[in-house]
Amino acid sequence: MSDKNSQHSSRAGVGVVVVAAGSGQRLGQGIPKARVLCGGRTLLEHSLDAVLASGVATAVVVVLPAGDAVLSSVVARAAAQAAAHTAEDAAGAVVEIMEVTGGATRTASVRAGLDALPPSVAVVLVHDAARALTPPAVFQRVAAAVAAGAPAVVPVLPVVDTVKVVVGDVVTATPDRASLRAVQTPQGFDADALRAVHASSHAEDPAVTDDARLMEVHGRAVHVVEGDALAFKVTTPLDLVIAEAVLAQAPVLGVSPTT
Numbered sequence: 001m002s003d004k005n006s007q008h009s010s011r012a013g014v015g016v017v018v019v020a021a022g023s024g025q026r027l028g029q030g031i032p033k034a035r036v037l038c039g040g041r042t043l044l045e046h047s048l049d050a051v052l053a054s055g056v057a058t059a060v061v062v063v064l065p066a067g068d069a070v071l072s073s074v075v076a077r078a079a080a081q082a083a084a085h086t087a088e089d090a091a092g093a094v095v096e097i098m099e100v101t102g103g104a105t106r107t108a109s110v111r112a113g114l115d116a117l118p119p120s121v122a123v124v125l126v127h128d129a130a131r132a133l134t135p136p137a138v139f140q141r142v143a144a145a146v147a148a149g150a151p152a153v154v155p156v157l158p159v160v161d162t163v164k165v166v167v168g169d170v171v172t173a174t175p176d177r178a179s180l181r182a183v184q185t186p187q188g189f190d191a192d193a194l195r196a197v198h199a200s201s202h203a204e205d206p207a208v209t210d211d212a213r214l215m216e217v218h219g220r221a222v223h224v225v226e227g228d229a230l231a232f233k234v235t236t237p238l239d240l241v242i243a244e245a246v247l248a249q250a251p252v253l254g255v256s257p258t259t
Protein backbone atom coordinates (compact mmCIF):
# COMPACT_ATOMS: atom_id res chain seq x y z
CA MET A 1 0.00 0.00 0.00
CA SER A 2 2.74 2.45 0.91
CA ASP A 3 4.55 1.50 -2.32
CA LYS A 4 1.43 2.24 -4.29
CA ASN A 5 0.93 5.56 -2.53
CA SER A 6 4.47 6.71 -3.18
CA GLN A 7 4.15 5.67 -6.82
CA HIS A 8 0.85 7.57 -7.07
CA SER A 9 2.31 10.71 -5.54
CA SER A 10 5.25 10.72 -7.97
CA ARG A 11 2.78 11.06 -10.83
CA ALA A 12 0.82 14.05 -11.97
CA GLY A 13 -1.75 15.00 -14.52
CA VAL A 14 -5.17 13.92 -15.70
CA GLY A 15 -5.54 11.98 -18.92
CA VAL A 16 -8.90 11.95 -20.69
CA VAL A 17 -9.75 9.13 -23.09
CA VAL A 18 -12.61 10.16 -25.41
CA VAL A 19 -14.01 7.05 -27.08
CA ALA A 20 -15.40 7.92 -30.50
CA ALA A 21 -14.71 4.75 -32.51
CA GLY A 22 -18.26 3.34 -32.56
CA SER A 23 -20.24 2.94 -35.77
CA GLY A 24 -23.54 4.40 -34.52
CA GLN A 25 -25.78 1.54 -35.65
CA ARG A 26 -28.76 2.65 -33.56
CA LEU A 27 -28.56 6.22 -34.81
CA GLY A 28 -28.72 4.74 -38.30
CA GLN A 29 -27.06 7.52 -40.32
CA GLY A 30 -24.57 5.20 -41.99
CA ILE A 31 -21.59 7.18 -40.66
CA PRO A 32 -19.71 6.94 -37.34
CA LYS A 33 -21.78 8.63 -34.65
CA ALA A 34 -18.98 11.02 -33.63
CA ARG A 35 -19.15 12.50 -37.14
CA VAL A 36 -22.91 13.17 -37.04
CA LEU A 37 -23.78 16.87 -36.99
CA CYS A 38 -25.72 18.51 -34.18
CA GLY A 39 -26.32 22.26 -34.36
CA GLY A 40 -24.01 22.26 -37.41
CA ARG A 41 -21.02 20.71 -35.64
CA THR A 42 -19.92 17.12 -35.14
CA LEU A 43 -20.72 15.36 -31.89
CA LEU A 44 -16.96 14.93 -31.41
CA GLU A 45 -16.38 18.70 -31.60
CA HIS A 46 -19.02 19.28 -28.92
CA SER A 47 -17.43 16.62 -26.71
CA LEU A 48 -13.90 17.97 -27.08
CA ASP A 49 -15.14 21.49 -26.31
CA ALA A 50 -16.53 20.24 -23.01
CA VAL A 51 -13.32 18.38 -22.12
CA LEU A 52 -11.18 21.44 -22.83
CA ALA A 53 -13.60 23.88 -21.16
CA SER A 54 -13.46 21.82 -17.97
CA GLY A 55 -9.75 22.57 -17.63
CA VAL A 56 -9.05 19.22 -15.94
CA ALA A 57 -7.06 17.51 -18.71
CA THR A 58 -3.31 17.53 -19.16
CA ALA A 59 -3.52 14.96 -21.96
CA VAL A 60 -6.42 13.90 -24.20
CA VAL A 61 -6.49 10.78 -26.35
CA VAL A 62 -9.32 10.60 -28.87
CA VAL A 63 -10.10 7.07 -30.03
CA LEU A 64 -11.34 7.08 -33.65
CA PRO A 65 -12.66 4.65 -36.25
CA ALA A 66 -9.84 3.43 -38.55
CA GLY A 67 -8.96 5.85 -41.35
CA ASP A 68 -11.60 8.51 -40.61
CA ALA A 69 -10.11 11.64 -42.19
CA VAL A 70 -12.96 13.92 -41.06
CA LEU A 71 -12.61 12.98 -37.39
CA SER A 72 -8.81 13.09 -37.65
CA SER A 73 -9.04 16.68 -38.80
CA VAL A 74 -11.39 17.50 -35.89
CA VAL A 75 -8.73 16.20 -33.48
CA ALA A 76 -5.95 18.06 -35.31
CA ARG A 77 -7.92 21.33 -35.08
CA ALA A 78 -8.57 20.84 -31.37
CA ALA A 79 -4.85 20.16 -30.83
CA ALA A 80 -3.91 23.31 -32.75
CA GLN A 81 -6.42 25.39 -30.76
CA ALA A 82 -5.13 24.00 -27.46
CA ALA A 83 -1.55 24.80 -28.49
CA ALA A 84 -2.52 28.36 -29.50
CA HIS A 85 -4.38 28.83 -26.23
CA THR A 86 -1.31 27.66 -24.29
CA ALA A 87 0.91 30.07 -26.22
CA GLU A 88 -1.43 32.98 -25.37
CA ASP A 89 -1.57 32.14 -21.69
CA ALA A 90 1.96 31.55 -20.46
CA ALA A 91 0.69 30.31 -17.09
CA GLY A 92 -1.53 27.65 -18.69
CA ALA A 93 -0.39 24.03 -18.68
CA VAL A 94 0.13 22.38 -22.06
CA VAL A 95 -2.74 20.09 -23.04
CA GLU A 96 -1.47 17.36 -25.30
CA ILE A 97 -4.17 16.05 -27.69
CA MET A 98 -3.65 12.96 -29.85
CA GLU A 99 -5.63 10.34 -31.74
CA VAL A 100 -5.47 6.55 -31.89
CA THR A 101 -7.51 3.94 -33.73
CA GLY A 102 -10.15 2.06 -31.73
CA GLY A 103 -11.17 -1.58 -31.58
CA ALA A 104 -14.23 -3.77 -32.17
CA THR A 105 -15.74 -3.16 -28.71
CA ARG A 106 -15.93 -0.10 -26.48
CA THR A 107 -13.63 -1.84 -24.00
CA ALA A 108 -11.03 -2.45 -26.73
CA SER A 109 -11.26 1.21 -27.72
CA VAL A 110 -10.76 2.35 -24.11
CA ARG A 111 -7.76 0.06 -23.89
CA ALA A 112 -6.23 1.58 -27.04
CA GLY A 113 -6.70 5.05 -25.56
CA LEU A 114 -5.25 4.02 -22.23
CA ASP A 115 -2.15 2.61 -23.95
CA ALA A 116 -1.58 5.93 -25.71
CA LEU A 117 -1.81 8.14 -22.60
CA PRO A 118 1.46 9.39 -21.16
CA PRO A 119 2.53 6.90 -18.43
CA SER A 120 2.92 9.84 -16.04
CA VAL A 121 -0.81 10.54 -15.62
CA ALA A 122 -2.15 9.76 -12.15
CA VAL A 123 -5.85 10.01 -13.01
CA VAL A 124 -7.75 8.83 -16.09
CA LEU A 125 -11.21 9.97 -17.16
CA VAL A 126 -12.98 7.86 -19.78
CA HIS A 127 -15.70 9.67 -21.72
CA ASP A 128 -18.18 8.71 -24.45
CA ALA A 129 -17.98 11.15 -27.37
CA ALA A 130 -21.69 10.37 -27.79
CA ARG A 131 -22.42 12.28 -24.54
CA ALA A 132 -21.74 15.39 -26.54
CA LEU A 133 -23.49 17.96 -24.33
CA THR A 134 -21.94 16.92 -21.00
CA PRO A 135 -21.36 20.08 -18.93
CA PRO A 136 -17.71 20.79 -18.02
CA ALA A 137 -18.70 20.74 -14.32
CA VAL A 138 -19.30 16.99 -14.50
CA PHE A 139 -15.65 16.46 -15.57
CA GLN A 140 -14.56 18.68 -12.69
CA ARG A 141 -16.66 16.77 -10.12
CA VAL A 142 -15.37 13.39 -11.27
CA ALA A 143 -11.72 14.49 -11.43
CA ALA A 144 -11.95 16.08 -7.98
CA ALA A 145 -13.39 12.91 -6.42
CA VAL A 146 -10.58 10.76 -7.86
CA ALA A 147 -7.97 13.30 -6.76
CA ALA A 148 -9.50 13.08 -3.26
CA GLY A 149 -8.68 9.37 -3.16
CA ALA A 150 -11.49 7.33 -4.74
CA PRO A 151 -10.08 4.63 -7.07
CA ALA A 152 -13.16 4.81 -9.30
CA VAL A 153 -15.88 7.46 -9.68
CA VAL A 154 -19.01 7.52 -11.84
CA PRO A 155 -21.53 10.33 -12.38
CA VAL A 156 -25.08 9.12 -11.73
CA LEU A 157 -28.69 10.21 -11.86
CA PRO A 158 -31.73 8.81 -10.05
CA VAL A 159 -33.79 6.38 -12.15
CA VAL A 160 -37.21 7.83 -13.00
CA ASP A 161 -38.84 4.70 -14.44
CA THR A 162 -39.71 1.59 -12.47
CA VAL A 163 -37.23 -1.08 -13.61
CA LYS A 164 -38.20 -4.77 -13.95
CA VAL A 165 -36.06 -7.86 -14.29
CA VAL A 166 -37.51 -9.87 -17.18
CA VAL A 167 -36.75 -13.46 -18.17
CA GLY A 168 -38.27 -14.40 -21.50
CA ASP A 169 -41.51 -12.40 -21.42
CA VAL A 170 -42.11 -12.75 -17.67
CA VAL A 171 -41.24 -10.24 -14.96
CA THR A 172 -39.23 -11.97 -12.23
CA ALA A 173 -38.31 -9.07 -9.96
CA THR A 174 -38.74 -5.34 -9.34
CA PRO A 175 -35.58 -3.86 -7.77
CA ASP A 176 -36.15 -1.07 -5.28
CA ARG A 177 -35.93 2.04 -7.42
CA ALA A 178 -34.60 4.12 -4.55
CA SER A 179 -31.30 2.22 -4.71
CA LEU A 180 -30.93 2.33 -8.51
CA ARG A 181 -28.89 4.92 -10.42
CA ALA A 182 -28.34 5.53 -14.12
CA VAL A 183 -24.63 5.82 -14.87
CA GLN A 184 -23.05 8.34 -17.23
CA THR A 185 -19.56 9.36 -18.31
CA PRO A 186 -16.93 10.72 -17.75
CA GLN A 187 -15.93 7.91 -15.42
CA GLY A 188 -12.78 8.63 -13.42
CA PHE A 189 -10.09 6.27 -12.17
CA ASP A 190 -6.79 6.01 -10.44
CA ALA A 191 -4.62 5.37 -13.51
CA ASP A 192 -2.73 2.39 -12.06
CA ALA A 193 -5.93 0.71 -10.91
CA LEU A 194 -7.60 1.13 -14.31
CA ARG A 195 -4.54 -0.16 -16.19
CA ALA A 196 -4.40 -3.16 -13.85
CA VAL A 197 -8.04 -4.19 -14.35
CA HIS A 198 -7.81 -3.75 -18.11
CA ALA A 199 -4.67 -5.90 -18.21
CA SER A 200 -6.48 -8.78 -16.52
CA SER A 201 -9.75 -8.86 -18.48
CA HIS A 202 -10.99 -9.63 -21.98
CA ALA A 203 -11.96 -6.74 -24.23
CA GLU A 204 -14.65 -8.90 -25.87
CA ASP A 205 -16.61 -9.72 -22.68
CA PRO A 206 -20.16 -8.52 -23.55
CA ALA A 207 -21.04 -8.12 -19.84
CA VAL A 208 -18.51 -5.31 -19.52
CA THR A 209 -20.26 -2.21 -20.85
CA ASP A 210 -18.22 0.28 -18.86
CA ASP A 211 -14.93 0.56 -17.03
CA ALA A 212 -16.55 0.89 -13.62
CA ARG A 213 -17.87 -2.66 -14.12
CA LEU A 214 -14.27 -3.86 -14.58
CA MET A 215 -13.33 -2.23 -11.29
CA GLU A 216 -16.34 -3.83 -9.56
CA VAL A 217 -15.48 -7.35 -10.72
CA HIS A 218 -11.96 -6.82 -9.38
CA GLY A 219 -13.32 -5.81 -6.00
CA ARG A 220 -12.46 -2.11 -6.21
CA ALA A 221 -14.84 0.44 -4.65
CA VAL A 222 -16.72 2.56 -7.19
CA HIS A 223 -17.95 5.89 -5.82
CA VAL A 224 -20.64 8.15 -7.25
CA VAL A 225 -20.94 11.88 -7.84
CA GLU A 226 -23.92 13.78 -9.22
CA GLY A 227 -24.40 13.44 -12.97
CA ASP A 228 -26.32 15.83 -15.21
CA ALA A 229 -29.33 15.36 -17.47
CA LEU A 230 -27.34 17.05 -20.25
CA ALA A 231 -24.79 14.22 -20.14
CA PHE A 232 -27.31 11.91 -21.85
CA LYS A 233 -25.91 9.65 -24.56
CA VAL A 234 -26.97 10.34 -28.13
CA THR A 235 -27.96 6.81 -29.08
CA THR A 236 -31.16 6.93 -31.16
CA PRO A 237 -32.65 9.42 -33.67
CA LEU A 238 -34.87 10.76 -30.86
CA ASP A 239 -31.77 11.56 -28.77
CA LEU A 240 -30.36 13.56 -31.67
CA VAL A 241 -33.60 15.55 -31.96
CA ILE A 242 -33.36 16.31 -28.23
CA ALA A 243 -29.70 17.34 -28.52
CA GLU A 244 -30.54 19.68 -31.43
CA ALA A 245 -33.35 21.20 -29.37
CA VAL A 246 -31.08 21.65 -26.36
CA LEU A 247 -28.53 23.53 -28.49
CA ALA A 248 -31.26 25.68 -30.03
CA GLN A 249 -32.64 26.51 -26.56
CA ALA A 250 -29.25 26.85 -24.85
CA PRO A 251 -29.82 30.39 -23.50
CA VAL A 252 -33.22 29.40 -22.06
CA LEU A 253 -31.76 26.26 -20.46
CA GLY A 254 -28.78 28.15 -19.07
CA VAL A 255 -26.25 25.99 -20.91
CA SER A 256 -23.36 27.55 -22.78
CA PRO A 257 -22.33 25.49 -25.80
CA THR A 258 -19.17 26.75 -27.48
CA THR A 259 -19.99 27.43 -31.11
Ligand code: CTP
Binds near residue numbers: 110
Ligand atom coordinates in the same frame (compact mmCIF):
# COMPACT_ATOMS: atom_id res chain seq x y z
N1 CTP B 1 -17.23 3.19 -28.91
C1 CTP B 1 -15.91 3.02 -29.31
N2 CTP B 1 -15.51 1.84 -29.89
C2 CTP B 1 -16.40 0.86 -30.10
C3 CTP B 1 -17.75 1.00 -29.69
C4 CTP B 1 -18.15 2.20 -29.09
O1 CTP B 1 -15.10 3.93 -29.14
N3 CTP B 1 -15.98 -0.27 -30.71
C5 CTP B 1 -17.65 4.47 -28.32
C6 CTP B 1 -18.68 5.19 -29.17
O2 CTP B 1 -18.04 5.94 -30.20
C7 CTP B 1 -19.43 6.03 -28.17
C8 CTP B 1 -19.27 5.26 -26.85
O3 CTP B 1 -18.29 4.26 -27.08
O4 CTP B 1 -18.89 7.34 -28.03
C9 CTP B 1 -20.59 4.65 -26.40
O5 CTP B 1 -21.00 3.65 -27.33
P1 CTP B 1 -22.38 3.64 -28.12
O6 CTP B 1 -23.27 4.72 -27.67
O7 CTP B 1 -22.86 2.22 -28.11
O8 CTP B 1 -21.90 4.07 -29.61
P2 CTP B 1 -21.86 3.16 -30.91
O9 CTP B 1 -21.27 1.83 -30.59
O10 CTP B 1 -21.23 3.99 -31.97
O11 CTP B 1 -23.43 3.02 -31.24
P3 CTP B 1 -24.23 1.68 -31.58
O12 CTP B 1 -24.04 0.75 -30.41
O13 CTP B 1 -25.64 2.15 -31.79
O14 CTP B 1 -23.59 1.14 -32.86
Ligand code: MG
Binds near residue numbers: 022
Ligand atom coordinates in the same frame (compact mmCIF):
# COMPACT_ATOMS: atom_id res chain seq x y z
MG1 MG C 1 -22.29 0.50 -29.18
